[in-house]
Amino acid sequence: MTPLEKDKKYIWHPFTPLEVEEDPILIESAQGVYLHTTDGRKIIDAISSWWVNLHGHCHPVIAKAIADQASKLEHVIFAGFTHLPAITLAENLLSILPKNQSKIFFSDDGSTAVEVGLKMAMQYWHNQGIKTKTKIIALEGAYHGDTFGAMAVGARDSFNVAFNNYLFEVDFIEFPTDENEAKILSDFRKLASEGNVGVFIFEPLVQGAAGMRMYSPEILDQLISIAHKHNIVCVADEVFTGFGRTGKLFASDYLQNKPDIFALSKGITGGSLPLGATSCSSKIVAMFESTESSKTLYHGHSYTANPIACAAANASFGLLTRKECFAHIERISDQHKIFAKKISTHASVVKVNHLGTILSIELRTEEKTSYENSLRKKIYAHFIERKILIRPLGNVFYLLPPYVISGDELNLIYSEIETFLNAFHCRNNGNSGQKLFLQ
Numbered sequence: 001m002t003p004l005e006k007d008k009k010y011i012w013h014p015f016t017p018l019e020v021e022e023d024p025i026l027i028e029s030a031q032g033v034y035l036h037t038t039d040g041r042k043i044i045d046a047i048s049s050w051w052v053n054l055h056g057h058c059h060p061v062i063a064k065a066i067a068d069q070a071s072k073l074e075h076v077i078f079a080g081f082t083h084l085p086a087i088t089l090a091e092n093l094l095s096i097l098p099k100n101q102s103k104i105f106f107s108d109d110g111s112t113a114v115e116v117g118l119k120m121a122m123q124y125w126h127n128q129g130i131k132t133k134t135k136i137i138a139l140e141g142a143y144h145g146d147t148f149g150a151m152a153v154g155a156r157d158s159f160n161v162a163f164n165n166y167l168f169e170v171d172f173i174e175f176p177t178d179e180n181e182a183k184i185l186s187d188f189r190k191l192a193s194e195g196n197v198g199v200f201i202f203e204p205l206v207q208g209a210a211g212m213r214m215y216s217p218e219i220l221d222q223l224i225s226i227a228h229k230h231n232i233v234c235v236a237d238e239v240f241t242g243f244g245r246t247g248k249l250f251a252s253d254y255l256q257n258k259p260d261i262f263a264l265s266k267g268i269t270g271g272s273l274p275l276g277a278t279s280c281s282s283k284i285v286a287m288f289e290s291t292e293s294s295k296t297l298y299h300g301h302s303y304t305a306n307p308i309a310c311a312a313a314n315a316s317f318g319l320l321t322r323k324e325c326f327a328h329i330e331r332i333s334d335q336h337k338i339f340a341k342k343i344s345t346h347a348s349v350v351k352v353n354h355l356g357t358i359l360s361i362e363l364r365t366e367e368k369t370s371y372e373n374s375l376r377k378k379i380y381a382h383f384i385e386r387k388i389l390i391r392p393l394g395n396v397f398y399l400l401p402p403y404v405i406s407g408d409e410l411n412l413i414y415s416e417i418e419t420f421l422n423a424f425h426c427r428n429n430g431n432s433g434q435k436l437f438l439q
């Protein structure tokens with residue numbers, strides 16, 4: 001059997017039907033913004049490998065930190081034991097998180113970081129003997145991960161319909177737009193004032209998986225302010241938006257009112273190893289400060305605070321906090337802004353969203369804007385053929401490159417996108433001479 005035949009026989013890939021026409025692409029190595037295939041192609045990674053990569057693939061500083069740590073201390077139980085990579089990382093994270101954050105709990109990925117955030121918030125009430133604050137508010141269209149608690153606070157859509165009966169109840173408020181601001185605030189105020197809401201969870205400023213939908217810091221600031229007035233714990237899921245993605249270190253840095261709990265993952269190790277972290281404020285910590293077993297947060301994972309992952313995260317932190325890194329982020333943001341303006345009036349485009357290093361384009365189609373939109377596979381195949389990895393969310397496709405992408409590389413991607421938009425427009429207007437899609 002060839003490696004791809006073995007892959008098909010033995011491996012179950014995420015978010016992928018078991019029967020698909022296309023083989024996965026076999027990657028042998030990666031360097032900077034490029035993925036190298038075994039058949040000699042060089043594909044530009046325009047989405048940072050599922051939103052995780054910050055400094056380019058196989059960054060030598062991170063690779064060395066991993067290698068050094070692997071031969072010194074690869075792993076140790078994290079209950080009753082500790083180690084410098086974790087201590088340093090906790091200190092590093094707290095040095096860049098909003099000042100109200102005071103403690104770090106480590107886990108394995110974004111979903112578990114969210115689970116821990118939810119459990120901290122729920123037990124915060126339990127530990128005070130308060131039994132009434134059981135309601136949870138989330139935003140419509142949210143994505144917080146694929147474990148059960150994370151699914152429960154996420155959109156109830158085709159992704160989790162098989163599990164719907166098993167998900168705990170959550171109140172979803174409308175996604176904020178310019179039009180519904182007053183309604184949202186009044187809905188939220190009404191819910192909050194009932195006195196039984198304990199937790200408000202949200203992806204600050206950008207709902208990634210929902211199609212890179214963006215909303216204003218002003219409205220979120222107002223929601224948090226109402227929540228705090230009614231003693232509701234605010235959980236910011238910065239799994240995607242953290243570590244510079246939005247043009248600031250955290251999306252919450254755009255806010256005046258700071259969330260109580262942060263869930264972090266994705267970019268935390270620069271995209272090299274899985275790691276999750278949940279931080280919380282001293283207000284939360286205070287309700288757990290006890291020797292009593294009943295007040296303990298009984299949560300942990302075998303690989304909690306894995307030293308190699310922590311070492312990778314510390315190396316990534318070093319790169320992220322250098323001046324050069326933010327210069328890159330600002331350059332990408334400036335370039336995106338100009339390109340966004342240029343294509344925003346294109347006949348094929350409904351909407352362009354831009355924040356920091358994220359640029360998303362909603363394509364005009366007859367079908368509904370959703371992940372299920374049939375253009376998803378076609379857009380993907382079109383760009384892969386041109387050696388660019390983008391992974392559309394239905395008819396929305398986006399760029400969120402590693403921060404080391406050069407101006408020329410970005411321009412090349414923009415130019416391919418413009419060609420695509422023009423061809424797409426021609427095709428939609430009956431010009432059959434334009435052979436746009438492969439199939």
Ligand SMILES: *Cc1c(COP(=O)(O)O)cnc(C)c1O
Binds near residue numbers: 144
């Ligand atoms: C990706 C993501 C998650 C889940 O993270 P995993 O590491 O995939 O479990 C949670 N929240 C947000 C906002 C995400 O983008």
